[in-house]
Amino acid sequence: MGALHHIILDTDIGSDVDDALALALILGSPEARLLGITTVYGDTLLRARLARRFGKLAGQEIPVHHGLEQPMSGREVWWPGHEGSLHDGLENEPVEEEDAIRYLTRQVSERPGEIDVIAIGPLTNIAAALESDPAFAHNVRHLWIMGGGFGMDEAEHNFRSDDQAAKIVFQSELNITVTGLEVTRKVEMRRDQLALIAAAGPLGQALDADIRQWWAFWNEEWNVPHDPITVLTLLRPELFTFSESGTVMIGGEGEFAGQSTFTPSPTGTARLVATIDTEAVADEISSRIVNAGTLQLHDADVQ
Template sequence: MHVIFDTDIGTDVDDALALAVLLGSPEVDLLGCTTVYGDTLLRARLTKRLARLASRSLTVLPGSAETLTSREVWWAGHEGRLFPDLSSEKADEGDAVAYLVDQVTSAPGEVDVVAVGPLTNIARAVTAAPSFARDVRHLWIMGGRFDDPAPEHNLKCDPEAAAVVFGSGAPITVTGLEITTTVRMDADDVAAIAEAGPLGEALKAEIEQWWRFWKSEWNCPHDPITVLTMLVPELFAFSPEGRVVVGEDGSSTFEPEGGRTRITTSAPVRQVAQEIVRRIAATGQVS
């Protein structure tokens, strides 16, 4: 599977966990990563560092820092804090949106894009090249909530971009909070992840930082679950194809007709958590 990972890594730890799942999956050819939302250079450097801890070298391009309508960016403040020498990591040069377009349109039907942050980069790719939506093999999106009118973070951050993407006609699978919040990672999962070499140790520290931020001792692995819908779809149930409508506030509703989007409708909770840990553990087996 030829994959591009579009991420706002560094805030919620789930982006880093999703990257690790991709790195630990031998069936994935991770072509590169694009970062989005806020300090995208810092996010790119963090992506480079985490990949290097797994003995991997990745193409990583900083993408859109601002949303389509220059909405205020939410920034937790702990992004990259665990790596005081992060400025030594060099992001790749180039335009992230142009990279997305070039990779997808040069290999029609062959490249999957996993988008687990605000959808600004993807919307700009759709707008820059109408063929992008036709040529992408599939978009796998973490976003929305389809059992409640409350807006979800990724869509709320840039609802205008989300509306462009969901209206593009691209084949999409979207996994919302009503699914991802059913899965929790706890201390036992973190202990197993920590065994995955230098990357595992770094992930443990990132997880514990996120726990301190929320004053909790567990987290929901939203983004790794989205990655698994691509890698092991047989674990999940999905709706028939329809369309997602995005409100001005980032709220989302699913209409079961008139589009090429399906939503994830169920997941085996413990099996999903175990699969996430298993694939992350595999990153520590690099000789």
Template sequence: MRVASVIDLGENSTVPPHRRVILDTDIGSDVDDALALALLLGSPTARLIGITTVYGDTVLRARLAARVAGSAGWTGPVHAGRAETLSGKEVWWAGHEGALYDDLDAERVASENAVQYLIDQVAAAPGAIDVVAIGPLTNIATAISADERFAGSVRHLYVMGGAFGDDEPEHNFRSDVAAARIVFAAGIPTTVAALEITRQVRIEQESLDRIAAAGELGRILLAEIEQWWRYWDATWNVPHDPVTVLTMTEPELFTYSAPGRISVADDGTSILHEGEGTTRIVTALDGNAVADRIVDGVVRAGRAG
């Protein structure tokens, strides 16, 4: 049974039928960012108004996001953001980012920095825009620090990150501990999907034919999935980021903790302190059902494009 709380969980009747969303992503390494973007584009309840990129070569990531989204017919703005982490930790780079594409330089990237775009959009519409953050939290933390209006104006923040219940640090939190601490101290209503939850979901071989048949977007995603499988010498992958998108678009698929406060240790490990706070974490899901919804949404986006 889901636990209700006083924080805005994004499930009440006052939510507009098409919520406005900004996706903050480190697309290009793990295929799950591209899958999350496709899932957002295929959602009947979300309207993606902009994309911001973070971590490493953010211009390349922005061009990749524009190419993937454009294949589904989306023509919104893509903004490159912070390349370096606030913590100073070196950026991890797989090396295959962008390798599948020709003429990426032709993809248009907005001139405005991602952090300023986030501030301008959210501050201009207080309580109206959700932010989905599926990379290190550097852009979000920088926006919080740069403008006091930002944290109080985000309707709800959805984060892929952390690991609760064991001692393993997760990539997004570990990559920029300083940013994670700023974000979770800001008081933004937040939902977190962490490793112990996302790892219960797999995209496996039987899903690939359906994805591949979903137009140009499907063909792009198939190539990205196969590239990621080769990188790990595997025949499946964990869709961490699409799971996070579903906590926003289909929250009824999940069970949640009571709201509390997240602390992040120097090594990136995380703890939820239940009680007074504005953050909840996902505590349970049906892995097969969630995997089916992810593939359904991706296919819907591809066919619409």
């Protein structure tokens, strides 16, 4: 099967475990070709090395480019401190010399209209790419964002962390689909899904350990797979419904900075995920992540 979707993943992998789950889901999706990964927010070199490690655990050599560490908003980076702690020898993982902004703008300029960008962290790299190259907005086929909470009286982490970058992105001419908290919170990952993932070879074992670490951090035994759901809005759109086109406004101050509102408009270039088939989406997340781990095992057996 030929690759139908050419993807760049922009991620703050290493804090919330859902970034690693989203990466594994892409690697386990035969209709997706992951061209590269860019990292954002905090220690982006560490994040890049961790992303590279997860790719190798799935038997894939994915180029990873580290991006901007500090938000345009000037807000202090939220850093739990456990990032990469379960992965020995990360300092030996190679990352690309080309920085994330140059990589993003170069890749889409060389293949205009062909590459989807999935942004599952603060939008700092995406905003910087827009400022670096005015053609970026038109060269990207579509931008898929995990962020915001629409119709909710709170600010979501990615938008709050860099509300200035979010404003730049939503004021641009990028074609955007946004998956907000009001949608992602309808799906939970619990022990039955974890057992399936844990059995999927070295990748599954690594994900199992990171998930358990994340659960212990919050003293819970479940988590919300925000980012894998966002990936599926691209790969399995029939499992969702979408709003009409419109505009997203970013407002608020302090802890409410990054609050998001949506206004329908025929001239808008953004849309929201409106509804979700929760059971089918949960099944897709598990099966595709397991596929990423078992593909690696199958390849090893063949060799």
